[in-house]
Every structure is written in C-alpha cells, then in structure tokens.
Amino acid sequence: MSLRHALLAVLTAEPMTGYDLVKQFDGSVAYVWSAPNSQIYPELRRMERDGLLDVRVLPRGDRAEKRMYAINDAGLAELHRWLRDPTTYAAERDPYRLRAAHFEFSTYEDARQQLTAHVRHFTNALNNWEQLLSDVRNRRVPLLRRRLEERPEAEHEAIVAFRLFAFQGEVDKAKFEIAWAERGLTMIDDLERRNVPLWGAGEAGQAG
Amino acid sequence: MSLRHALLAVLTAEPMTGYDLVKQFDGSVAYVWSAPNSQIYPELRRMERDGLLDVRVLPRGDRAEKRMYAINDAGLAELHRWLRDPTTYAAERDPYRLRAAHFEFSTYEDARQQLTAHVRHFTNALNNWEQLLSDVRNRRVPLLRRRLEERPEAEHEAIVAFRLFAFQGEVDKAKFEIAWAERGLTMIDDLERRNVPLWGAGEAGQAG
DNA sequence: GTAGTCATGTAAGAGGTTACATGATTAG
C-alpha cells in the first residue's frame, strides 16, 4: 500500500488539496512513485475515513468548494510504522529480462530495435534523474524547500542526504539498464556477424 | 500481458498440463516471472478460448482427467508479435527508493534494519541467480534441455546466449541493490556518528 | 490406511490503467 504512504510523506511538507497532490504525482514525486488522479482522489477519501488525515472544506469562488488535507498524528504514526516494519519483497516480475530471454523467437533486427528503445528510454530517464539530483543538491525543489522550512536546521543535512541517496539509486538503476542493453546489442552484432541462425518470425508464425 | 507470453514461451519447449506449468512458475521461470496457480489456470483457459493453444483432454487413472496444452501457430504468431512490438514502459514505482527517500521519519536503528534486510534479500537472490546462470551454462536446466532438443544444433548458441544475457541482467540488478544498500549503511553510520538529528519516531507519532 | 503428489479450480479483494465526465474560476 505504497500510494498511501507516498501521499502521507508529501503531506508532511504542508497541507494540500487533492489537486495539488495530483500535480506533485505528475511532477517530482512521479520519479519514484507515480499515480493518476483517479487513484489519488479515492485514496484520500479512504485515508480520511481511516482517520489519517484532517480535512478542511474551503470555498473557492462563490459556488465551488475544495478539500484541504493535512496529515494528523495518526497519519504520522502510520508513516513511522511503514518505515519501521520489515519490507515484504514482491515476487520477481521483470518484463525486460523475460523478453530478452526469448529473443530467439525474434529476428536480429527486431531484437536490436527493442534494445535501442531500451537505451533511449533509460537515457531519457537518466537525464531527468540527474536534473532532479542537481535540483535537490541546490535546494531548488519547491516541495523540499517547504519541507526544510518546517524543520530545524540541524535536520536539513539528513533530509537532503536521504533524498540524494534514493535518487542516486534511480540514477544508477538507469545506468545499469543502459549498460545491460548495450551489452545485448554487442552480443547481437556478434551473433549476426557469425551467421548464428534464430527461429525468427518466419518458420510457423504466419497463422492467427 | 506478460503472463500470457511467459506461458507461451514455456510451451514452446513442449506441451504441458497446467500443473506442469505451475511447477515451472514455482521453479526456474519464477526468477524472471512468477505466478500462482490461481492465475495460471484461468489464463490457460482464456488462451485456449483465444485460439492460441491446442488442448488434448487425457485420462488420468480411471475417473480423473487432465488437460495437455500445446502452443499452436496462432500462439507462435502472438509470441513473435510480442517480441516485435515496441515495449511500453510502465510508470516508475519503486518501493525501496520511495522508502529510503523518507528515512528522516525513521530512526537510524530502523533505517539500518531496512537496509540490512535489503542486503540480505538480494544476496540470497544473487546466489540463486548465479546458480541458475551456471546451470544454464552447463545445460543443466531441464526446460532448456528439452527446448534445445527441439531445435537444430546451429540455433543452440543463440538460445543459450539470450538466456545468459537475461539472467546476467538479474545478477547485475541484485549486485546493484546490494551496493546501493551498503552505500546507505555507510551514510547512516556517518550521520549518526556526527549526531545529525532525525525527526524520528518520537515527536508526534504516539497517536493512532 | 495415509501421506505426498498430481491436478484443477473458485472467490474476494487490493491496486492500477484508461477513459470519461463535470463544472468553476481566472487571466487575457
């Protein structure tokens, strides 16, 4: 139930509306945990029902209303509990490695396409991550700034350090994916140059 | 819809019952894609309905029956399509990095616990992976052996090479997770030695 | 006879995706 904890964590910075949270989950938060508004609004209602959030219903303009959510003591306790309880590790389910393990049913051309797209995707991710890392280092992330304003100076170093640690992990993960795909491309070139045959798409794939 | 494609891929080795497939997904296949029997049996029925599998209903003993599934041309075509079509990359959702980014709400002791458990989990995974890697190199994996028997010698090198490529990726991923967590442990030791304070669990976490 | 394995499912619920739906407010 990580969405709930991601929401609690964001709300420790300051009270927000669902709309504000949706924007956070489209922005910097999305790099670790993304969620669409169709998931966020109902979850906020459930968290309110479960007593983790306090809500103030505020007017907007003459007719409309908005709901301002704030984390309360029960919400903070839940956040602490999440960080204390042992992680349960999900069963392995890796679509990229699953696919690559079966490139024999593909062609060299298609396999190359897959891996170059992989490199492209994670190169792009890497750039975003490195930008975020530099923004965190320079305290240029709005959410982080507001969080730091709430806490005493002495804590700032740890708050920033943990974020850098997590985001550096994402950077390294992207680098790993790029290096892996590039090793695959080298391997494919080698196999193809030596005319090692594949099952390919030709043999029995015409039906259906 | 990767479960479907994982099932198709396994069935290229030889026809199997649902029970056989369940065992595969508890064994070597589980290292890339795991699935419980409650997911496998209904999916096989749907794949049969969609014309991707041929089924022979065989007697077992006097009273009971079993269903032997075989991939057909439509199933092979679907497998080729899966390998040809561009991958859609899922939105980022990384529970480990999400948690680590918020260790400020924890204590040094609890954060250390989390990271040592992380090291333990992925060290164990790494051992399993390296064993599998060595088994693939020596053709000691039953499913792989049967697959190779079905295909001409000339293809064997590529079949094995793609599996090694994929499984080496999992090995490297486990190594990355271990290295990441160990960097975190070093960082935590450093912060604690220098008495950098955390929000911790003490300040307002008693409620709930 | 009984324990282990073979064999096949159902059901409730959590979490996530995609698409649709509605309307108010504000800046130009």
Add this chain to the structure above:
DNA sequence: CTAATCATGTAACCTCTTACATGACTAC
C-alpha cells in the same frame, strides 16, 4: 468570450494476491 487551469470525481477493466476448496492417484 475564451482558453487555461483549478478541482473533483466515476466506471469498466485488468492484473495480482491470498485464501479456500476438492478430489484422484501412488508409494509406503
């Protein structure tokens, strides 16, 4: 007046988890 943004949802569907359920066959 019109476009962008603010604001909040619903609904259908898919995937996966957890737990339960049933019974036949086989080796001892």
